[in-house]
Amino acid sequence: MTSQRSVLVTGASTGIGAACVSRLDQLGYRVFAGVRKPEDGDRLRSAGSDRIVPIRLDVTRSDEIAAAARTLDEAVGPAGLGGLVNNAGIAIGGPIEYLGVEAVRLQFEVNVFGLLAVTQALLPAIRRARGRIINIGSIAGRSVSPFVVPYCMSKYAVEALTDGLRLELAGTRIEVAVVEPGAVKTPIWDKGLDSLGDATRTLPPIAHERYGAKLKFFGKLLRYNDERGVPPEQVVDAVLHALEADRPRTRYLVGRDARIRAFLGRILPDRAGDALLLSVLARLERRLA
Numbered sequence: 001m002t003s004q005r006s007v008l009v010t011g012a013s014t015g016i017g018a019a020c021v022s023r024l025d026q027l028g029y030r031v032f033a034g035v036r037k038p039e040d041g042d043r044l045r046s047a048g049s050d051r052i053v054p055i056r057l058d059v060t061r062s063d064e065i066a067a068a069a070r071t072l073d074e075a076v077g078p079a080g081l082g083g084l085v086n087n088a089g090i091a092i093g094g095p096i097e098y099l100g101v102e103a104v105r106l107q108f109e110v111n112v113f114g115l116l117a118v119t120q121a122l123l124p125a126i127r128r129a130r131g132r133i134i135n136i137g138s139i140a141g142r143s144v145s146p147f148v149v150p151y152c153m154s155k156y157a158v159e160a161l162t163d164g165l166r167l168e169l170a171g172t173r174i175e176v177a178v179v180e181p182g183a184v185k186t187p188i189w190d191k192g193l194d195s196l197g198d199a200t201r202t203l204p205p206i207a208h209e210r211y212g213a214k215l216k217f218f219g220k221l222l223r224y225n226d227e228r229g230v231p232p233e234q235v236v237d238a239v240l241h242a243l244e245a246d247r248p249r250t251r252y253l254v255g256r257d258a259r260i261r262a263f264l265g266r267i268l269p270d271r272a273g274d275a276l277l278l279s280v281l282a283r284l285e286r287r288l289a
């Protein structure tokens with residue numbers, strides 16, 4: 001990475017974001033940790049060094065984005081910002097036939113528009129450092145699973161945004177990469193269960209008839225994925241490579257499940273892919289019954 005070793009991580013309170021903050025801090029980076037609640041910033045700071053600078057940053061709030069960009073600009077000065085890890089994200093689930101468009105909009109507000117707005121606001125500082133932009137996407141951005149379709153839609157958009165930025169910034173020496181984890185053990189699974197529960201409670205009776213059993217299984221599947229997820233540190237390894245390597249990759253698959261799904265997505269025609277996924281899900285449904 002060129003220039004001063006300063007990095008902003010959004011969504012730093014828990015999970016992958018917190019793990020990024022911790023490792024980058026240990027490696028001597030000056031880490032700006034985007035959090036929504038001051039107590040999360042205090043917790044990160046007390047667990048690490050005083051190089052950690054918590055920054056209040058709800059990525060859906062333009063006032064907080066502007067204030068964070070000003071604070072960062074002053075703090076890094078002419079050296080600029082060496083890295084931006086766009087990590088903040090939520091996962092909204094439920095049957096797409098009955099999910100309110102507002103729920104899908106919220107999904108995009110955080111995972112896509114928030115990521116874009118933060119990137120735009122920080123690009124002047126990133127340009128000065130010829131820094132790196134690392135978007136935390138997901139294997140869900142290449143391969144869709146049922147009942148988490150809004151999440152998959154948002155992660156497909158993150159893939160397109162990453163590729164587009166990389167193309168438009170070609171020649172600036174700013175590198176742009178997307179990290180595509182499979183299941184990672186973080187609080188997102190519990191939150192996903194809550195979201196699925198909320199969606200299920202507000203469904204009309206006909207939707208329960210049509211999807212009730214499947215939704216129950218998907219709740220169990222979230223729990224199962226949580227238990228089998230890789231530790232967030234594996235995602236941090238990819239983030240570090242994207243930040244530090246002389247020739248960073250454009251995409252980083254993390255976890256065996258992500259690599260298998262990406263491979264199958266490349267070789268299987270749609271209907272064969274559907275059939276395989278549905279048969280794996282049916283087998284899991286029997287196992288988790």
Ligand SMILES: NC(=O)c1ccc[n+]([C@@H]2O[C@H](COP(=O)([O-])OP(=O)(O)OC[C@H]3O[C@@H](n4cnc5c(N)ncnc54)[C@H](OP(=O)(O)O)[C@@H]3O)[C@@H](O)[C@H]2O)c1
Nearest residue numbers: 011012013014015016036058059088089138183184186188
């Ligand atoms: N866990 C996985 O299996 C997995 C797999 C692939 C990709 N990912 C991606 O990894 C990223 C991090 O997720 P995680 O698994 O570490 O889950 P997590 O522990 O739930 O972390 C999500 C982070 O995003 C923050 N956030 C949510 N809404 C926000 C908003 N409006 N503005 C700013 N921050 C916001 C949360 O802050 P609060 O605490 O304030 O809510 C939290 O810090 C996400 O983009 C997710 O899609 C996760």
